Amino acid sequence: MHSHNDEAKFMADIKAAAPEMVSAFFGFDKAVFNKNTGNLDLATRELIAVGVAVTTQCPFCIEDHAKRAVKAGASKADVAEAVMVAAALRAGGGVTHGWKAMKSIADDE
Secondary structure: OOOOHHHHOOHHHHHHHOHHHHHHHHHHHHHHOOOOOOOOOHHHHHHHHHHHHHHHOOHHHHHHHHHHHHHOOOOHHHHHHHHHHHHHHHHHHHHHHHHHHHHHHHOOO
16 A cells, blocks of 8 residues: 655645645635535545546555545445546547548558
């Protein structure tokens, strides 16, 4: 498991340099993941966060949101499926970027 305690301590530096922005960020995050708001239940929102975190490759977010998804009621199978949906989208992005490569050589023909 990835531990980010050594890096997380630097959040204090960010907060000291940009306190209003950090406060706004955490307020926004709290609102998004508030179990009493929104149309999607909290487990679904956390599963979306897992998928996005896998796609953006944020190890801290992956750990945090996977744990939070299970705590909110998602199963291990739900988390695994969110991971695979993210993997499919990331792979699909690679294929569609390949279109650009093919177009660039077709333009030279």
